[in-house]
Amino acid sequence: MNTERIGFLSELQDVLNQRKADRPEGSYTTRLFDKGTDKIAQKVGEEAVETVIAAKNNNEELRYEASDLLFHLMVLLTDKGMRIEDLVEELKSRHK
Numbered sequence: 001m002n003t004e005r006i007g008f009l010s011e012l013q014d015v016l017n018q019r020k021a022d023r024p025e026g027s028y029t030t031r032l033f034d035k036g037t038d039k040i041a042q043k044v045g046e047e048a049v050e051t052v053i054a055a056k057n058n059n060e061e062l063r064y065e066a067s068d069l070l071f072h073l074m075v076l077l078t079d080k081g082m083r084i085e086d087l088v089e090e091l092k093s094r095h096k
């Protein structure tokens with residue numbers, strides 16, 4: 001496993017936290033945070049459906065849609081005061 005690539009998720013998480021705090025004008029992430037938790041969760045649901053559909057098509061489409069899903073999930077986590085690392089810890093605790 002390439003931990004450097006996975007480490008990018010922590011970097012992205014830091015960016016999301018900063019975007020939530022600063023709310024830079026014109027940022028897609030700012031627009032998501034401004035719409036609130038319900039709309040962010042709805043977007044996660046939409047991306048999940050698109051990911052399922054993509055899985056039936058081809059791996060390139062799956063990779064694209066799954067990336068969108070992960071991004072929007074991270075935005076939702078950030079909105080709720082959580083980080084992607086919290087999910088890592090949960091998964092690790094289940095691995096025992």
